[in-house]
Amino acid sequence: MILMTLSLLIAACGSDKKEQAEGSIVESYLAVKDALVSTDGAKAQKAAKAFLKVNKNAALTPALEAMAATSDVAEQRAAFESLSMNMYNLVKSDGVDIPLYKQYCPMAFNNKGAFWLAAEQEVNNPYFGDRMLHCGSVQEVLNQ
Numbered sequence: 001m002i003l004m005t006l007s008l009l010i011a012a013c014g015s016d017k018k019e020q021a022e023g024s025i026v027e028s029y030l031a032v033k034d035a036l037v038s039t040d041g042a043k044a045q046k047a048a049k050a051f052l053k054v055n056k057n058a059a060l061t062p063a064l065e066a067m068a069a070t071s072d073v074a075e076q077r078a079a080f081e082s083l084s085m086n087m088y089n090l091v092k093s094d095g096v097d098i099p100l101y102k103q104y105c106p107m108a109f110n111n112k113g114a115f116w117l118a119a120e121q122e123v124n125n126p127y128f129g130d131r132m133l134h135c136g137s138v139q140e141v142l143n144q
Contacts, residue, residue: 024054028088030119040130041071056058059086077127096143105136
């Protein structure tokens, strides 16, 4: 009986740690996104470095390393596109506890278009920041 109770406690603690890790990954991603919305290269660089510390997913690492290596917002935004694609795939496969909005700007990268994830439905564009803050639309709601 004691062994079974101990096993249940260990399993419960393990799932809490997984949820905390997933939460910190989403929170870290959103911090990077918010820094780019503000067009703050130093803040985005700092957020990317913090994200690297909690990141356990190899697919996210190259974009994060590229963002952490520079304070140039244009370079960070280019890397953020890859980061966003990989985060979307991660969230779609693993799920997430909070609603996330997949938002899309058709004008990003010379009208190639790019998307990102946001915790709020209101569009705040990380690819243009204050130049075209609300350019874009919600394409999908995750964990609705």
